[in-house]
Amino acid sequence: MTTSILEALIQLFALFSAGRGKEGIALGRAHAARYMRNQLPKNLVDDSLVRFDELVDQFQRLPGQGKEMKAKRLAKLSVKLLRTCSQINKGLEWHEKHVVVVRLLEYLNEFQDAETERLFLKTVADSFSIPESRVDALLNMVEVPIDQSRLAIPEIFELNSGFLGRRFSGRLIGLHLEEGNLFLIRTADEGNQRINHQDLATGRVALLAPGGTLRDSMGSTMFHSELVAHRQKSISSNESLLLRAEDVSHYFNFPHEQALHQFNFQAEGGQLVGIMGGSGSGKSTLLSVLNGSTKPSFGSVTINGTDIHSRPNGVAGWIGHVPQEDVLIAELTVRENLAFNAQLSLGTQPKEVREARVDEVLTQLGLKEIQDLRVGSVLDKVISGGQRKRVNIGLELLRKPPVLFLDEPTSGLSSRDSEQILDILKELTYAGQLVFAVLHQPSSDLFKMLDRLFLLDVGGHPIFWGNPLDAVKHFNSLASRVHAEECECSSCGNVNPEQLFDIIEAQTVDEYGRKTQTRRTS
Template identity: 35%
Template sequence: MREPVLVALMHLFALAESLHLKAFSAKGRTIAASFLRNISRSEEFIKLYDDYLDFYERELKENESPGLQELMVKRLGKKLCRELMLPERLVVLIRLTESFLQDGQLSTSELSFLESIANEFNITIADTKALLDFAQGLTAEWKDRSSLLVIESPETESSDELEGAWIEQNKPISGIRDKVITREGLVGKIEILHLSDARVILFKYSGSSELFINQQKAEPGLLYLLTDGCIIRGNNVSPVYFSEIIGRFYQADKPKIILQGKDISFSFGQKGTGIAPFSFCEESGHLVGIIGGSGVGKSTLLRLLNGQLPLKSGTITINGYDLHRDKFRLQGMIGYVPQDDLLFEELTVYQNLFYNACLCFGNMSKQEITGIVNKTISELGLEEIRDLKVGTPLNNILSGGQRKRLNIGLELMREPSVLLVDEPTSGLSSTDAERVMLLLREQANKGKLVIINIHQPSSNIFRLFDSIWVLDRGGYPVYAGNPIEAVHYFKTIAFHANALENECPVCGNIDTEQILRILEAREIDEQGKLLGKRRRQPEEWYRLYKENILQNDEPKAEKSLLPRHVSGIPSETRQMVVFSKRNLLSKIGNIQYLIIAFLEAPLLALILAWFTRYETESGYFFSENKNIPQYLFMAVIVALFIGLTISAEEIIKDRRILLRESYLNLSWFSYINSKVMYLFALSAIQTMLFVLVGNLILGNHDMIPAYWMVLFSTACFANLLGLNLSSGLKSVI
């Protein structure tokens, strides 16, 4: 518990005793001391409590105005709000409520005090009432119990009750039933409360089983905040994972997505195995991490999942529909964010999102698209930089975290059901990495299946995953399951003495690096030096995986209804307009490109015409200029050169963006036409500038249209040739 939380509680305990609230009357110090009994520096906090109590009692004695209590609560609430985050404010309110409840039900004055504190903490009235009722055990009186989840032991029914049970289960539903999770061996019941406004999950247990939240013992009757990745355990009780709990609240009304792979494998021809046979089954609402060292096949596996690479064997299905055979039905279902930036660097943040949205939502008006873009910018936390140009990673206009969030936003705005992200935290600071991962966790909570690959996650990021897949060298899968259980699994196989200890008992952090350390542990020679040979080869880890983890009886996903997507492909004409506008704005935003494009032709004309201008002693006459044929030949060469230089990189520069947009099944014809129209227009301007400058110097005013037609048609030919080269080559170098 952070120090500001403890300081806040000492503040509130002292204020409660000074106001002579029933539970704290003359025994606030005892309550504070009992609360601090397991806290280091407890004496320091008790002294702090005494100082606060003395301060509040003196202030109340000196000023007996009727509104003083309310004023003191407001003043303290505002002070604490500047120091505590919302979850910490809830912890303070919970602990204060539990302290009041030590003396029985809440009195009117205590209830008023708690409601005032909650109001100053900016906790909504609905969440405050739900929390106080939950703490007092009054939830049975609620008519709407949709925010409650009960975990209990399954009831056994006798054969005489089966007929009545069938009728009860199949009668028309009236009202809202409790959400229930069953666990064999659980004595009593666990109640879970979802505070919808604060988006927080609370836990309370009543019973005699010994339960633990991660490694902290859960005392019966007390309230606990459940955080991402936590596990509820008990003796002879199957674990309850956070993802299972949160899925009951956030995804209850959304169509289920099941991504299933059966014995999928891939190889790089003669180069060896890319991915060894691997089976999996993941559902919507999960955040899945692919973990492993460099070069083990994490990115390759993602490219198999998005359909870019063909499978050597096996099948991948979404709700029973094959990824390769049913491409049309699965259109728009998958979003893919590669590791590299897929942004137009000359456009602003808003323009990148807007023109992407125009290609995703062809059946929407401009106002509707603008609304979606503004909402996406708000969700990504990019409001302050919406009008900044993206720029290159080198000129550092946007931070790495902002660029990564923008890349993810380009996919999120079209609402894919399955989101694949390649190395979202690569090159980011710990703060930016955590912010990006929280964004992806939020998408999973909204019902998406999010799969990412990540090299070495921090402890906080590791807890966000619902499950992880661990790959070893050669593309061998060696683990698939809960991330916290993974630590226990590898430590057990490696015969660690503390195999049951998944996290640090003092700070609660998970040493995520130990998984790879155990995987890649090397043998030791007689001198105690490390050898190059590993203790266990990837093939052995793979064998252990198949023996201990791989489920051979995974249910086959039957074909089920796929969610509808609001995105729709615009018409070919509208696509061409969007491509043209986006291309034109990106060119206008590049000052260096504009200078070269519009000064190159007249400068070359000036040089060429000046050196081919032939003057006699009697002066210059165009009809007597013997260098005109050479000038015309060089002018044609210049037109070819200019036409090629402006077109040779057009498609190559867009290649990665085209790969992302390939999931939209956009028209290649519209894209090429937009490029051709732009290049022809630019070539028309360039050749006109060339002809005007050259012919004015040479004194040939009458043949400007004829010269321009020849050079313009030549430049157009060069444009088409350059586009073909750009489309067929990976680089112009």
């Protein structure tokens, strides 16, 4: 956040608070502080509140006695409000503007001034280009008691005990911000809740972003991926996608050299599944079994009930695979590589259709600007490593396979390039695709993007399947660690995936405190 945007936001809260008496100003200051704590370090929050006090005092000095003077004062404040909103528009994203409006609504809900409320709030919403129907929906989320039905408001969805169980007292309402796939949610829980690593006051609306978690007062958790899956099921008319592995195990040379020990799981369309494990744990073998390249010694892998190994024709065109190595032609340009692959995989379609699909993929992967550059080779570099990886992914995306497998798509890339690749994969899941990716040393942000984690130990032993953050709690508990239930840093919200392997690969020590070659067991 830039200093100019921060100044504009402080001004916005000050404008809404000025002229409301000591109680109203104190309440406005509290709401401004709550908003700033979610955006800034503590020392900057304190500085912001000092600036808030200065601005309120400045706005209070504007003359407002008598009907005419009050009108002039309101006009001056309105002009300042317009300028402030114009400044905010230069720096805040769409979802961030929604959060600002929600925080203002929560303040006005506690300290109402009908005339000023309508005028100022309409000015802010219009400046932010938030439609009236959306403002009405946000107002309903803030003002109307949580137990009242929202069926008459199409933008708001409701979840009850049938989906939540006992979590959040069995009631949650939400609004889906499709751009960015974020959720504004409010629950019926009257205890202390936490959104990611931050406290959430009772009755407040929270913003849940990809990889985020909301924890109720009893310690139960709602994951962002749960809401995404629920929304997709509720609005999709297509048959749901389901990949199921049943009693799968594999040997290189039965009954010797067991590569994968028996496992079961099922993954659904709309999920990003991460496969992690140390060297020699069988990640590549697992990938080849799941994508149909290798038939397992025992068990079956099915997609919507069709066995991919015994009936491969039944799932023809359903599976895509992006290998770790490049499969690009160095002498061709980015566009020519995609066009050549489109001719091979979409050859039955007219040329115009193929060209249009190539354009879609170039735009989707952010490759339009480099489409005419030659791809080059490892020794003759033209485009970056991250761009090469995106082109490789594009070769498979041309066919729109419902299930996509990627072998270490972030290997050798910078943190920024890795994040861009995972962002692309996550966007694919929003359209209902099922994506499996073998990952090596993901950052906290990348780890939290995953919807499911399959963890393998040395020798092909499956040791975890489920939500990635649950994996952290699970292994902390097995290792009897202090604060085992804490899966994120309490101050910054980061997760360290490497701690999983620290626990799994931990060695015992002898009486002299020296590490042995024996693995520690719980």
